[in-house]
Amino acid sequence: MTTGRVAQRRAATRAAILDAAWELAHESGLGEIGMRPLAAKLGMAASSLYEYFSGKDAIYDAMFIQGNEALRDEYRHLRDADKTNPREVLIDAARRFIEFCDADHARFQLLFQRSIPGWQPSAEAYAIAVANLEEMRGHMAYIGIADDASADMWTALTSGLASQQVANDPGGDRWLRLVEEAVDMFLTTRGVDE
Amino acid sequence: MTTGRVAQRRAATRAAILDAAWELAHESGLGEIGMRPLAAKLGMAASSLYEYFSGKDAIYDAMFIQGNEALRDEYRHLRDADKTNPREVLIDAARRFIEFCDADHARFQLLFQRSIPGWQPSAEAYAIAVANLEEMRGHMAYIGIADDASADMWTALTSGLASQQVANDPGGDRWLRLVEEAVDMFLTTRGVDE
C-alpha cells in the first residue's frame, strides 16, 4: 500500500485542482466553475485537467466528498464530547451544523441543494453523505431518541434553520440564535427530559 | 386599459413560450432550458424568442413570477378558510406549502433554491415572493403569533419539512405526515392554546 512518488505527485496535483475549484466557486459561484478558467488558475491547459479527472462532474464529485468529510470531522467533536445532557448535545449539534453550512455557501449548495444542472453525486460519494446522516442518528439514539419520525423531524428542523440562515441572513445569527428554543421545542414533544 | 387584439396575441405567445419552458424544465431539469430547444418545441426560430423576452434570464424571471403567483393562490385558500382554530390554520398552511413544493420540483428549485448559475430574480419578481411571506406572517398574526422569532421559526420548520420531503421522498408523505406533530410542537412553545 506504499504510494510511490508518482502517485504522490498525482495526488498533489489533484488536490491543487480541487483547491482551485473551491476558490473559483467562492469567487464566482458554484455553478460558474469552468474547465478553462480552472486550468488557467493553475497555469495548465484545460485538456490536462482530464488527466486527473474524467470530467467536470468528477470534479464536483470529489468536492462533494471533501465537503462531506469536513462535515464528518465536525461530527467527530460530538462523538468526543460529554453526552450526559441530551439538550446540550442537540444544541451543540444544531449549532455546529448551521455554522458549518453558513461558513461556506458554495459547499452548502453542493452538499444540500441540487444546485448544479444535470449533476448528481456518484454512489460512492453519496455513501459518505449517508454515513454522516447515520452518525447523527447514532448520536440521537444514544441520548434516547431512536424512532424514525423523530429523526426525520430533527433533519427537517436543522436543515430548515440552516437553509434560512444561509439564504436570508448569511454570516448573521437570525436563525442560529433560535437553536436553543428549537431544541427545547423538539425535546418537550419527545418524552426526553432535559 | 383595453388590451387590443395585437397585445392579446402577444400575451398569448408569451404564455405559450412559458408553458413550453416549464415543459422543458420538467423533462430535462430547470437548468437545461436552452433557447434553441425551447424555440424548436414551439416551432419557431430561436431568434424570434427575443421578440417576446429580452433573454433567457427574463424567461426565468417570468417563470419565477408565475410560480409565486401560484403560491399566492394557494394562500388565498387560507384567507378564505375558517380561522377560528389556530392549530387547524397552521396545519392547513404547512400541508399546502409542502404539497405545493412537492407538486413541481422544477418550480421548487426556481422559487426556493438558487439553482440557476448566475441568475437572480429581478426586484419586481422578488417583490411578489416577499408579499407571499408577508401574507403568511399576516395569517400568523391573526391567530395570535406576531413576534419575529416565531415567524422565523415557522419558516424554518415548514421550509425544512418541504425540502426534506422534496429531496428525499418525492411524491411520498414521509415528512408531510409529520405536519400535525410539527404544528403541535410549534404551538406548545408559543403560548397559544389549541
Next chain:
DNA sequence: GTCTATACACCGATAGAC
C-alpha cells in the same frame, strides 16, 4: 413579426503530436 443566415465568445470534451 417571423424567418434564415451568420457571427461571436464561450463551454465541455477529445484527438493526436510531442
Next chain:
DNA sequence: GTCTATCGGTGTATAGAC
C-alpha cells in the same frame, strides 16, 4: 503528461428577405 487544434454545443446578437 502536456500541449495545440478542433468538434459540436451554448446564449446572444444582428442583418436582411418576406
